[in-house]
Amino acid sequence: MSTPSRKALQTQLPKGAKLYLPDEAGQKRHVEETLLTVFRRWGYREIVTPAYEYFDVLSQGTDHELQERMFKMVDRESGRLLALRADVTPQIARIVATRLREAPKPLRLAYLTNVFRYDEPHVGRYREFYQAGVELVGLPNAEGDAEMIAMTVEGLGALGLTRFQIDVGQADFFRGILEDLGLDESRARELRSALGRKDVSALERLVAGLAAPSTVTELLLALPTLYGRGDVLERAERLVKNPRSEAALANLAEIYRLLRVYGLADAVVLDLGEVRGFDYYSGVHFEAYVTGLGATLVGGGRYDDMLGRFGYDCPATGFAFEVGRALLAMESQGVATLSPGPEFFIIDFTTDKTGALELSRRLRDAGAAVARDILSRPVEESLAYARQQRAGRALVIGEPGAPAGQVRVVSLDGNGEGWVPIAEILADPARHFPGVGGGHHA
Structure with a gap:
C-alpha cells in the first residue's frame, strides 16, 4: 500500500470534514445572520449549548439509531x-x-x-454540519405549530429563495390508525416502512393480511393519496373513524386555517401519509423542499414527549434550517451570496503614513470598513488587488503629481474618480461619502 506524500498529508481532511475559505465563510455567515435576524423579529433569544456532553445524559433524549451515529470519546x-x-x-x-x-x-x-453525526456525507451535509433553528417551549396549541411554519416561510424568503414547498404531516393521525388495529411493533414497523417508501404494492399486500375492518382498510389504502391542499382534510374526515386520528385531523385543520390567515396556505402541502420522524414527533411535523435541491432544507415539528424524558412534562415544538443546504439552494436559484468587501481601500505612497492612518481611523470611527495596502507596489497593481477584494472605493494618497493635501478617490465599480481634500474627509466623511458605514456589496 502506498504511503501518502507529505504534501498530501498537509492538505488532507478527515472524511466528512468541511473547510470554509473566506468567500464561503462569508456566505455561510450571511445565511446564519439572516436567519437569526428573522428569529429575533419573532421574539426568539439565542441560546448556546456545549459541543459535547456526557453520553448517558444526551442519550436520554435520542433514539438508539442516533446514538450509534454519535462521535464518542472518554473523559480522561x-x-x-x-x-x-x-x-x-x-x-x-x-x-x-x-x-x-x-x-x-x-x-x-x-x-x-x-x-456532528457519523453519516455518509451527502447533498450539502457533512459529518460536521451547521444548523440555525428555534424551539418554542410551553405552548401546546395549534398557534405554536403555525408560528413554526410561518417563520420557516419567512426565513426562506429572507434568504432570497422563491421556489419552495412546505410538506406538513401529523404523526398522531397514523398513531390513531395503529391503535385502532392493535398491531404488534413488528407489523406496525412494516406498515410504516411501506408508507415511508410510498410503496403502494407493498402497502396493499400488508393491508390484505391484516383482516382489518373495511373502514380501516379503506383509510390505510387511501393514505398515499391524502396529499395536497385543503381538500385533503375533507377527504380524510370522511374516512377516519377513530378518536385519536379525528383529534389529529382537527389539529391539522386548525393549523391550516391559521396558515391561511397568515397568507401562507399556497406554500403548504398536506401529507397524511408521511410517517418519517414518527418516533421523534408527537403531532404536526413538516419539511421544506426547494426547487433545485434534492434534499430537505428545513425540518421541524412538535415533540411534546421529549422534555418528559428529562423529568419535566412540557409541550414543545421547533425547527432547524441546514445552513450548508441553504447555500446550495441559493446557488441553484441564482441568489447572490458573495460577501461584501471593505468600503474603503487606502493606498499610501507617503513615507510617514500619517494621512493614511488618520483617514483609516476616522472612517472606521464613522462605521466604515477600511483596509490598507501596506505593500509597496505600482498603483495599478494595488487597484487590481482592491477590486479582487471587492472593495467599494480606493483612496490613493501621495502618488506622484498629486495636488498637495488631496486624495484621489477611485470608485472600483467603474463609476469614475476625483480629487478630495483629506481635511474635508477627516472633518465630515458623510459629506463626500453619503451613507458611509452602511456597507458596500458586490
Missing part, C-alpha cells in the same frame, strides 16, 4: 463516556427541564450551531 478525568452533540433539541430540552423549569412560559429560544 472521570472515565465517563462523552459524545459530540448529534441533535441540538435534546440538549435544549434538558436545559429547559433543569435550568429553565421555573422560567415563565412560553420560552422562545434560537440557536446557531454545529452538529
Whole structure:
C-alpha cells in the first residue's frame, strides 16, 4: 500500500470534514445572520449549548439509531463516556427541564450551531454540519405549530429563495390508525416502512393480511393519496373513524386555517401519509423542499414527549434550517451570496503614513470598513488587488503629481474618480461619502 506524500498529508481532511475559505465563510455567515435576524423579529433569544456532553445524559433524549451515529470519546478525568452533540433539541430540552423549569412560559429560544453525526456525507451535509433553528417551549396549541411554519416561510424568503414547498404531516393521525388495529411493533414497523417508501404494492399486500375492518382498510389504502391542499382534510374526515386520528385531523385543520390567515396556505402541502420522524414527533411535523435541491432544507415539528424524558412534562415544538443546504439552494436559484468587501481601500505612497492612518481611523470611527495596502507596489497593481477584494472605493494618497493635501478617490465599480481634500474627509466623511458605514456589496 502506498504511503501518502507529505504534501498530501498537509492538505488532507478527515472524511466528512468541511473547510470554509473566506468567500464561503462569508456566505455561510450571511445565511446564519439572516436567519437569526428573522428569529429575533419573532421574539426568539439565542441560546448556546456545549459541543459535547456526557453520553448517558444526551442519550436520554435520542433514539438508539442516533446514538450509534454519535462521535464518542472518554473523559480522561472521570472515565465517563462523552459524545459530540448529534441533535441540538435534546440538549435544549434538558436545559429547559433543569435550568429553565421555573422560567415563565412560553420560552422562545434560537440557536446557531454545529452538529456532528457519523453519516455518509451527502447533498450539502457533512459529518460536521451547521444548523440555525428555534424551539418554542410551553405552548401546546395549534398557534405554536403555525408560528413554526410561518417563520420557516419567512426565513426562506429572507434568504432570497422563491421556489419552495412546505410538506406538513401529523404523526398522531397514523398513531390513531395503529391503535385502532392493535398491531404488534413488528407489523406496525412494516406498515410504516411501506408508507415511508410510498410503496403502494407493498402497502396493499400488508393491508390484505391484516383482516382489518373495511373502514380501516379503506383509510390505510387511501393514505398515499391524502396529499395536497385543503381538500385533503375533507377527504380524510370522511374516512377516519377513530378518536385519536379525528383529534389529529382537527389539529391539522386548525393549523391550516391559521396558515391561511397568515397568507401562507399556497406554500403548504398536506401529507397524511408521511410517517418519517414518527418516533421523534408527537403531532404536526413538516419539511421544506426547494426547487433545485434534492434534499430537505428545513425540518421541524412538535415533540411534546421529549422534555418528559428529562423529568419535566412540557409541550414543545421547533425547527432547524441546514445552513450548508441553504447555500446550495441559493446557488441553484441564482441568489447572490458573495460577501461584501471593505468600503474603503487606502493606498499610501507617503513615507510617514500619517494621512493614511488618520483617514483609516476616522472612517472606521464613522462605521466604515477600511483596509490598507501596506505593500509597496505600482498603483495599478494595488487597484487590481482592491477590486479582487471587492472593495467599494480606493483612496490613493501621495502618488506622484498629486495636488498637495488631496486624495484621489477611485470608485472600483467603474463609476469614475476625483480629487478630495483629506481635511474635508477627516472633518465630515458623510459629506463626500453619503451613507458611509452602511456597507458596500458586490
